[in-house]
Amino acid sequence: MINNxxxxxxxxxxxxxTTPSHEYPQESETLYNFAFIDEDAKREVRRKLxxxxxxxxxxxxxxxxxxxxARGWGTGGLQVTMALVEPHDVLKVIDQGDDExxxxxxxxxxxxxxxxxxxxxxxxxxxVIQTRHRIPEERLHAHQILVLQVPMADPLRWVEPxxxxxxxxxxxxxxxxxxxxMYESVVRAGDMDVASQYPVMVEGRYMMDTTPIPRxxxxxxxxxxxxxxxxxxREKRVYAIPPYTKVIPxxxxxxxxxxxxxxxxxxxxxxxxxxYLTSTFHEAPSPSARGRWLRxxxxxxxxxxRLKEKEHLLTTGAx
Amino acid sequence: xxTWLLKVQHLSKRYGSRCSYCSTLxxxxxxxxxxxxxxxxxxxxxxxxxxxxxxxxIVGESGSGKSTLMQIVNLALPADSxxxxxxxxxxxxxxxxxxxxxxxxxxxxxxxxxxxxIVHQRPELGVNMHFSVGGNVAEKLLLANWRHVxxxxxxxxxxxxxxxxxxxxIDDDPHTFSGGMLQRVQIAKALASNPAILLLDExxxxxxxxxxxxxxxxxxxxxxxxxxxxxxxxxDLGVIKQLASRTMVxxxxxxxxxxxxxxxxxxPQHPYTQLLVSSAL
Numbered sequence: 001m002i003n004n005x006x007x008x009x010x011x012x013x014x015x016x017x018t019t020p021s022h023e024y025p026q027e028s029e030t031l032y033n034f035a036f037i038d039e040d041a042k043r044e045v046r047r048k049l050x051x052x053x054x055x056x057x058x059x060x061x062x063x064x065x066x067x068x069x070a071r072g073w074g075t076g077g078l079q080v081t082m083a084l085v086e087p088h089d090v091l092k093v094i095d096q097g098d099d100e101x102x103x104x105x106x107x108x109x110x111x112x113x114x115x116x117x118x119x120x121x122x123x124x125x126x127x128v129i130q131t132r133h134r135i136p137e138e139r140l141h142a143h144q145i146l147v148l149q150v151p152m153a154d155p156l157r158w159v160e161p162x163x164x165x166x167x168x169x170x171x172x173x174x175x176x177x178x179x180x181x182m183y184e185s186v187v188r189a190g191d192m193d194v195a196s197q198y199p200v201m202v203e204g205r206y207m208m209d210t211t212p213i214p215r216x217x218x219x220x221x222x223x224x225x226x227x228x229x230x231x232x233x234r235e236k237r238v239y240a241i242p243p244y245t246k247v248i249p250x251x252x253x254x255x256x257x258x259x260x261x262x263x264x265x266x267x268x269x270x271x272x273x274x275x276y277l278t279s280t281f282h283e284a285p286s287p288s289a290r291g292r293w294l295r296x297x298x299x300x301x302x303x304x305x306r307l308k309e310k311e312h313l314l315t316t317g318a319x
Numbered sequence: 320x321x322t323w324l325l326k327v328q329h330l331s332k333r334y335g336s337r338c339s340y341c342s343t344l345x346x347x348x349x350x351x352x353x354x355x356x357x358x359x360x361x362x363x364x365x366x367x368x369x370x371x372x373x374x375x376x377i378v379g380e381s382g383s384g385k386s387t388l389m390q391i392v393n394l395a396l397p398a399d400s401x402x403x404x405x406x407x408x409x410x411x412x413x414x415x416x417x418x419x420x421x422x423x424x425x426x427x428x429x430x431x432x433x434x435x436x437i438v439h440q441r442p443e444l445g446v447n448m449h450f451s452v453g454g455n456v457a458e459k460l461l462l463a464n465w466r467h468v469x470x471x472x473x474x475x476x477x478x479x480x481x482x483x484x485x486x487x488x489i490d491d492d493p494h495t496f497s498g499g500m501l502q503r504v505q506i507a508k509a510l511a512s513n514p515a516i517l518l519l520d521e522x523x524x525x526x527x528x529x530x531x532x533x534x535x536x537x538x539x540x541x542x543x544x545x546x547x548x549x550x551x552x553x554x555d556l557g558v559i560k561q562l563a564s565r566t567m568v569x570x571x572x573x574x575x576x577x578x579x580x581x582x583x584x585x586x587p588q589h590p591y592t593q594l595l596v597s598s599a600l
Contacts, residue, residue, distance in 0.1 A: 172424055172425050172428045173425065174428060174462075176432075176462040177458070179462075180450050180454045180455075180458045180461060183454055183457050183461065183471065184450055187451070187454070187490055252467060252468045253467040254469050
């Protein structure tokens with residue numbers, strides 16, 4: 001009698017049809033919710049992202065969840081990605097511009113295990129791109145979302161260690177100390193000595209940290225077609241740059257903002273001199289010879305694409 | 320024609336819950352702490368007007384409410400009641416007065432940055448020890464949207480010369496400066512934005528006598544050359560005598576006497592002022 005009652009209650013509350021509306025891998029069906037995080041948490045992240053989009057450059061606190069990766073390894077970006085992805089999305093994950101770096105591969109594995117969505121290395125084929133350190137070389141479009149992993153969300157941390165005070169400074173748009181920091185860097189180093197995380201003013205209101213992207217990529221944030229979302233899991237903050245937003249780096253009239261780009265250097269693989277290059281030292285094959293520095297495109301998929309195009313042109317030209 | 324630049328009316332500041340006995344049990348002749356509810360009266364019903372180019376001295380013992388009054392005028396502390404009117408005076412007349420206490424935080428900060436300059440008793444409150452001396456002075460210029468490093472450095476060097484600091488030490492660490500020099504750095508920083516009112520909070524306290532004399536000479540010279548309007552807080556009647564044309568004596572948060580400095584010093588009327596003057600002499 002009691003067993004029947006329990007069974008009736010279970011039948012009432014348990015959904016009869018457990019077949020998912022789309023295909024998941026077998027493992028995700030049994031172990032995980034779609035995109036690992038529970039639906040309420042994802043909804044909260046999305047709500048905070050909407051607020052961030054409404055206030056470009058403003059740091060919005062959110063309840064950063066525990067994930068099966070350590071804080072500081074991209075948990076902020078991962079939560080934003082997981083809150084956004086849908087089964088029809090195509091995802092690209094890069095780290096240091098590279099699709100095959102350890103962090104990128106591990107993040108991709110986790111997302112694949114818990115969503116089953118397709119992945120790509122082609123920037124233009126992706127609908128959501130999760131990245132750290134770089135913005136892809138190819139121009140992104142309005143239908144794409146770029147999610148950046150952020151290690152240090154507040155640009156004022158360099159000059160004001162107290163979070164309450166820094167929050168007040170943001171509220172009152174009091175950025176004089178950051179300007180003094182830039183002035184001091186010019187005085188001491190002869191130029192702005194900020195290599196990455198270059199501070200910018202968003203829509204003339206909020207000062208924003210650009211995450212560890214190089215100065216080369218900062219200009220891509222200005223009036224971009226794409227939605228940029230920033231997630232800092234350890235600091236529990238999200239912020240955003242909506243499409244067509246003014247993003248101006250801090251600069252002086254006599255010391256304008258410059259990038260580290262040098263057209264004299266070209267990629268050793270594809271020959272491009274209009275991309276951000278990384279340098280690696282290659283040991284010489286014999287101990288008597290000296291090794292040399294090689295510069296290659298930081299965005300590996302773009303480099304491969306250019307190489308393929310070059311080869312294609314060569315073969316079609318030859319035929 | 321009225322020539323006031325700053326007018327304070329009915330200004331009060333109390334710390335505590337307040338009760339119906341506060342007004343009768345606290346006052347200049349009693350304690351400033353209510354024995355019933357424990358509320359401390361820092362400033363009570365303060366009135367004064369500060370004319371353009373004038374130096375008004377506020378004198379009183381420790382805990383008399385001088386610095387609280389200064390902080391309220393500096394818009395760093397909210398008042399419980401009262402008004403602090405500010406009026407721009409131009410060549411052809413004066414603008415409509417604005418009540419500074421009704422400004423929102425954003426407007427208050429920009430007013431403080433553009434129109435007020437403050438020199439604190441303790442240099443570490445006014446000088447950021449993590450930046451160079453030049454950086455500290457430049458902060459005010461950067462706040463005023465100066466965005467040319469060359470011009471900022473020129474103006475900073477000029478301000479350093481004006482305050483008798485060696486301009487060649489523009490990039491030095493403030494830790495390498497003496498107490499008197501740090502006070503000069505604060506003065507240079509306060510003057511950077513051409514403030515309408517300079518607030519001086521016990522600027523010579525903690526300095527030895529010769530350095531005190533140098534700083535006082537500097538302030539006197541600046542007042543003479545720039546015709547600065549100053550509000551000077553001190554517990555030292557000697558400082559007040561040297562700098563202020565008018566003086567206000569405070570006790571337990573109340574103003575007990577005010578008038579011309581000479582008159583206050585030579586013919587004090589209130590017993591507390593008489594005590595202050597006799598102990599100074």
